[in-house]
Amino acid sequence: MAITKTDFMRGMQCRKMLWLDKHKPGLRIIPPEVQARLDAGNEFGDRAMGMFGPYEEMTVYLPGKQIPDKKAMIQKTQEHLAKGTPVICEAAFSNYNNYCAADILRKTDAGYDLYEVKNAPEVHEQFVRDAGFQYYIISRCGVKIGRVFIVIHGPDEANPFVPQDVTQQAKGYYRWINDNIWDLNRMQKEPEEVAVEPGEQCRCPYECWYYAYCHRETLF
Ligand code: SF4
Numbered sequence: 001m002a003i004t005k006t007d008f009m010r011g012m013q014c015r016k017m018l019w020l021d022k023h024k025p026g027l028r029i030i031p032p033e034v035q036a037r038l039d040a041g042n043e044f045g046d047r048a049m050g051m052f053g054p055y056e057e058m059t060v061y062l063p064g065k066q067i068p069d070k071k072a073m074i075q076k077t078q079e080h081l082a083k084g085t086p087v088i089c090e091a092a093f094s095n096y097n098n099y100c101a102a103d104i105l106r107k108t109d110a111g112y113d114l115y116e117v118k119n120a121p122e123v124h125e126q127f128v129r130d131a132g133f134q135y136y137i138i139s140r141c142g143v144k145i146g147r148v149f150i151v152i153h154g155p156d157e158a159n160p161f162v163p164q165d166v167t168q169q170a171k172g173y174y175r176w177i178n179d180n181i182w183d184l185n186r187m188q189k190e191p192e193e194v195a196v197e198p199g200e201q202c203r204c205p206y207e208c209w210y211y212a213y214c215h216r217e218t219l220f
Contacts, residue, residue: 002097002185005133008177009126011184013205016196020210022188028209037119044119044160045103048151051161052106055087056080070099081143088112095140098181102134103151111144115163117151126205128166132173136181139174 003011011018020027030038049055058080060072073092080088088105104115116131118124127150135145148170154162187194198215202208 002099003181003188004098005100005130005137007188008133008181008184009130011188012129012180014196014201014208015184015187016194016214017208017210018184018188019190019194020213023193027213029212030209031207034207034209041119044153045117048115048117048161049089049104051151052087052104055089055104056085058088058090058092058101068101070094070101073101091138093137093141093143095137098137098185100134100137102138105138105143108146110146113147113149114138114145115149115151117161119153121153121155123150123152123164123166124205128169129173131166131170133177135170136174136177 007018007021010021049057058073058076060069060076061067062069070092073090074094077088077091077093080091084107086107089103090101091105092101093099102114103117105112106115114131114134116127116134118127120127131148131150135148139145146167147165148167149163150166151161151163154160202211202214208214
């Protein structure tokens with residue numbers, strides 16, 4: 001695979017972060033509170049799959065592993081699109097090997113609406129960029145996407161899934177993504193470590209898991 005949604009967002013925060021992900025992932029230090037937040041987000045995402053009632057989930061694992069079988073997921077998604085399945089979760093797509101899996105696609109008269117689920121009380125711009133990346137890949141695969149929503153975590157725990165319409169903003173990222181995805185693709189394959197000076201990007205929008213590695217000279 002070339003660039004995934006996570007690769008793209010991490011590479012746009014810092015190119016070196018993406019390069020290290022591909023070449024030296026063992027250097028990551030993920031703080032326990034960050035891991036706990038990621039786990040809670042996954043759990044919220046799993047619960048959200050049923051927010052529209054019955055659904056079909058596209059997740060397929062490689063035999064004997066907890067690693068997604070992306071090829072099988074893409075194939076399964078195509079089968080459900082052809083069947084007109086009303087709600088498809090973890091719908092997987094690839095365009096020139098760039099890849100995304102959408103949390104929820106919901107069928108409409110004209111195509112599908114896209115839902116990106118976030119375990120957060122409000123919409124952040126980073127979430128809209130995530131949804132924009134999915135729109136970019138899915139639309140280039142020939143699927144007509146109507147509206148784009150971020151599903152946030154509302155205050156009512158009995159019904160916490162609150163969709164926010166971000167269609168215009170998410171679709172507006174199309175050109176920005178196209179302008180950067182091919183450069184990130186090329187850069188991540190460079191054999192030499194990419195040189196980037198530490199700076200504001202080390203903490204914004206997310207604290208980097210390579211912080212100790214890149215700041216080792218200033219820490220000791
Ligand atoms: S610590 Fe900073 S410079 Fe190093 S990879 Fe992360 S964001 Fe980039």
